[in-house]
Amino acid sequence: MPDQPASSSSVDVEEGSLDTPSPPEIPEKNGRPKQLHRIETVPDIKRDMSGITTQYIATGIVNLGAFAAGACIAWSSAALPLLTTEPLEDDNISAEANVTHRFTLTESEASWTASLLCLGALFGAVPTGLISESFGRKKTLLYLALPLVVSWTLIASTPNAYGLYVGRFVGGVAVGAFSVGIPPYVEDIAEKQLLPTLANFYHVHLTCGILFGYIVGMILNPSWLSFLCASVPVGFFVAFIFLPESPVYLMSQGKYNEAKAALRYYRGIDNDVESEFKALKENLRNIAKVTFKELFSTKATVKALIVSFSLMIFQQMSGIYPVLFYARKIFKTFSITMNLPSAAIILGFCLVSSTYFSTMLLKQIKRRILLVLSFTMMSISLGLLATYYHLRASNIWENNPWVPLFCLCLFVSVYATGVGPIPWLMLREIFPKNVTRRATAITAGVHWFLAFGATKLYQNLVDQVKPGWTLWYFAIICMFGAIFVYIFVPETKGKSVEEIHRELDGQKSHVHIIELKSVSTT
Structure with a gap:
């Protein structure tokens, strides 16, 4: 009796195959052809959200760090005119908006306040690559939200210029680290044909952050301006914490099961990742790491x-x-x-x-x-x-x-x-x-x-x-x-x-x- 339904169903399939054409075959991805079997009237949302869409969303989330960096850059344009000794001369700004602040800055102090962000970025950019290789791409980027929040808190509450100096320098460390840490993570999760597009997300998000800083700069209060900018790294932390670690980093640490799970997350659970996984493993085995000194060992690299x-x-x-x-x-x-x-x-x-x-x-x-x-x-x-x-x-x-x-x-x-x-x-x-x-x-x-x-x-x-x-x-x-x-x-x-x-x-x-x-x- 158990064999009868099976045989009848096979007959039905064979008879149906004579009357109806076979479903179209999906193009190959990761070396394996796939066929889609679903009810045509039900939208395949799961398949729609896999692979390419997941990579776009993840790249957008990690580049919230670039958005936060852009807000740091734009802060000077909005806040320094409110903090300097020169009075505002914009007739379109009401007198009530010119609030009294705890302190004022000279032109020299204002220039230090603006530029120390870049000096902090110098100290954040250089060691980030080494830190991420030992500590992890995701953890390195995730914890950069902390110095940014500390920076904005200092800027919003400091009673003098020295607090601004420290706050801007600390924020700059995170800004520089983001500029070096975000592109490798995107490169690790992106498929080869998508990488040129996804790599440009950093610059788009950075400029969007600058525009955001100019927009919130319409609030003529440096403290409230700083608190609004602080919301960006908080949002980055909350969103990014749910993404997996870079598959390439996990593989470099010998965590092959976790690496394969992370790769499957970014390629879609219904896609075969075996061929790509083997290729990444082979690349890691063949690529020899170099020191900073070895960068100057060949003429072409020096040029x-x-x-x-x-x-x-x-x-x-x-x-x-x-x-x-x-x-x-x-x-x-x-x-x-x-x-x-x-x-x-x-x-x-x-x-x-x-x-x-x-x-x-x-x-x-x-x-x-x-x-x-x-x-x-x-x-x-x-x-x-x-x-x-x-x-x-x-x-x-x-x-x-x-x-x-x-x-x-x-x-x-x-x-x-x-x-x-x-x-x-x-x-x-x-x-x-x-x-x-x-x-x-x-x-x-x-x-x-x-x-x-x-x-x-x-x-x-x-x-x-x-x-x-x-x-x-x-x-x-x-x-x-x-x-x-x-x-x-x-x-x-x-x-x-x-x-x-x-x-x-x-x-x-x-x-x-x-x-x-x-x-x-x-």
């Missing part, structure tokens, strides 16, 4: 470091961080009569939209072309702004608030489409895989050191040579950056690391001659 350092020098000496840190103050310098927080929000919106737009440009246009165009347009926009300042100071041109606002929006927009993301993107393309994370740590340290210097010295330049000549200095740096890229920076789009290194060594033509001779002799 790659020089290119990376130089791009960061021109990126930071372009003046982007002074513009973002002192946005409201710059608007006031150019007598922009519209509501200052609204002008900062317009600037932030241009930054976000251009960063998002750059994700599409990077898929279509070569890196060198984008860099040269970006540096050139940045130089032109700063030159126009400097010219406008001199003409207005000489009473040759009447005040027009839309001219400086347009120039600054153009400056941040072209920065976001090329000079901003490409130096970070090229780190993955110009170095071998076993060297990338060490090179990223050093390059990030150079980045934040230069950001500290540019942000701190900006006020000194303004005091010594006035804003007009300061802008000309930044414009000239951008033009030299375009020339440097055109002459020295290799194209990396669509090329392997070996091809790029042969080009850096000047062996490209020599290799082709050898290949040609070998073909002719055979």
